[in-house]
Amino acid sequence: MAAAIPATTLAPWLQSRVWQGDQLAHAGARAVSSGYPDLDARLPGAGWPAGSLTELLVEHGGIGEMRLLAPALKALTAAQAGSPSGSSSGLHALLVAPPWQPYAYALHAWGIALDRVVWVRARDDEAPWVAEQALKQDGIGAVLVWLPKARADAVRRLQVVAQDSRALAFLIRPPAARSQSSPAPLRMVCTPVPPPADSTISRRRWMERTALSVDIFKRRGPPLAQPLNVMLPLQEAVLPDPAASSSAQTQSGINHVVDRRHLAAIAAGGREAAGAAFDVVAGLAGKKHVSV
């Protein structure tokens, strides 16, 4: 048996092309951060890889798979200030055959540019074709395709087109597909994390602590020891973070109104949240808020 060549003896440009099975692979330079540092650390290339198919196996849907992808979609669809054309706006994201209707306000609240999102309603047999066409096109940032009954050859074709593409390609399938082999180099099962015992946690906190357990069972790298829990709050700021808002409120102004953010926080929040918010409100009547 030949002795393994330590990767460090190779030239740097070769190192990136050699993947040794006990390490996490590099995904070239083309990876988009998932926005969750824990998850990034476990993904080859430290982010969602462009140029390969990523399979998310999701039971029923509606368990947080979109919240998992939202930061990456936000980054892709956001206008890129540094691009040479100046006014260039972000890349398009295609939702192909999602099981339900996407709700614009939620996407908007996540910061995804709505004019860059295209929702394609397609039948099961047309959806792979649409995804394929979109992946062949430049200027597409991400293609999300829902295929409840994907045939193996369709998945194979998607992976082949994805290889030549610069876009992120996500295939969302039911978890029954876990036992089937698939050409996608990155596969994961997403399952909701059951809530903790009711007595220890308030319902509000529960909403903020919603998590998704992500089990990456196939990746270019060693198998994951245990599923990763990714915290996915229902909305970024259900309650304003007292620390963050007080730092944002430092700028004084002549605005003699009460910041309704905090009133709403009191209205919406529980007693402890109200307490936290009162401290701030007391100190800041008449301060101008700098939006975050």
Added chain:
Amino acid sequence: MSSPASPARSTCPSDGVATRDSEPPPAPRCHALADSTRVLIPDLDAFRLGVSAGCTCSHALALAPDLVLLGPDPVRETKAFDALALALLAYTPKVSLAPPHTLLLEVGSGLRLFGGLRALLAKVAATVADCGHVARIACAPTASGAWLLAQSRATRGPRRFHVMQDKTLSRVLDALPVSLAPFAAQHEHALTQIGCATLGDLRRLPRAGVVRRFGDGVLTWLAQAYGEHPDPRDWFCAPPSFEAALELQARVDSADALLFAARRLVLQLAGWLAAQHAAVSGFELRLEHELASRHAPRTSSLGVSWASPSRDAGHLLWLLREKLNQTELAAPVIGMKLVASDVREYAAPSDTLFPLPEASDTSLAQLFERIGARLGEQNVLQLSLGDDHRPEHATHVEAWRAQTRRSRGGKARGEAGAAGGRRKPPKADASGQSAAASSDAPPAQAALDLPDAPLPAQPRPVWLLERPLKLAMRGDRPVYRRVLKTLSRPERIEAGWWDGDGVGRDYYVAADDQGRMFWVYRERIGGQWYLQGLFG
């Protein structure tokens, strides 16, 4: 004229020959195109039997007794050349027809645009082939020079057909036989008699003598061919409106075959559009059907239209293919006609000096049009925020449109801003709307305005059900697969009493014991629970 001209000498006999060639011959039947005395072009079978262009008809019949002689059809030839010229207008506005079956293209000004001479020649050859012809292409710095080279290529002359330099041109032309020149037919005898075999020989003769014997035109023509004299030409003029017809040579009843034939028409359309600086956003394909029964329709028409005007032949064919694949033909087709219906002015996008990795909006628009052509336009959708509290009305879903997208977005923002300014300080349920509000208030007002910060938004689900799902109850809790437990305080949305679609609902975030999150509501009146969304 110093710009290279590239004539396509198309050996385009009347179409009759071409088709009958392709049929499997029951016996070795061969055909040739001939005028009253001589064979003009033999087909391959005849050529193998020894029939060559220029031999007399009786000689040819002696060699091949089964030879069928066909007469040329000048009207159809002219039509074929006009169609070809139209298609070639895509490469240059200066296309001219030269007498025996030759098209001259002045391409000097477009070489860079099409990526050099070689690339351009390949494209021209491909277009000619797609139109169903075979071309022998030559190029030279002068129109007559290119014409001569193309003629010599047709008669298998010297090897060199692509000449770029003036100096090389005179050397190459000098070696060509004088019989190629257009005046050779009337003077050939005299020319060979005086020992003048090549054009070089002719040029070396004393000018006065040549003028006296052959007329003034010979020297002028020579000077034009060698680039010593201007050579004005009548350029081919594209008709002001586009209509092209094609007679099919067989009954066609499959979409693929129809598309293959329609390709020729679309190429002509693309050439015509380039000449007119226009683009189409719709065309009509009129099909002429074989009369299958007395009541069957004689013609039918197929309209294809799309959003952003285009003149790219590939894209037009794509759209046509999707349309044809969806269409059921009433009867076999024997003829078709293409009519450009929706022509608009169009300036081709300029190339960038540094190509960007992101595609231009145009190619994206074409992608969405292709998808729309296959799935139906109503299935390629774009979302925008609506100014309403009712979830059903808060999302505007509309078919993707390239043109109107930006302007409409601006308008919608303006409306939202106006509405936001008018609105009283929002109720607790105004969740996301305030983000768009009050951005264009006057500056004096700005100090008094409420801060432009989003309210701590109530969570909104990313997936909405098409229509709310009525939930069963277990005790006082709603059930969706499992018993649900509400997590949030009620968020009341009560709106729409003015448009007859009023709702009064208390919304909750609910979860089941496995950690899935749902957006449910209870009717204020009646207390029925519904599921409306999922927190995906």
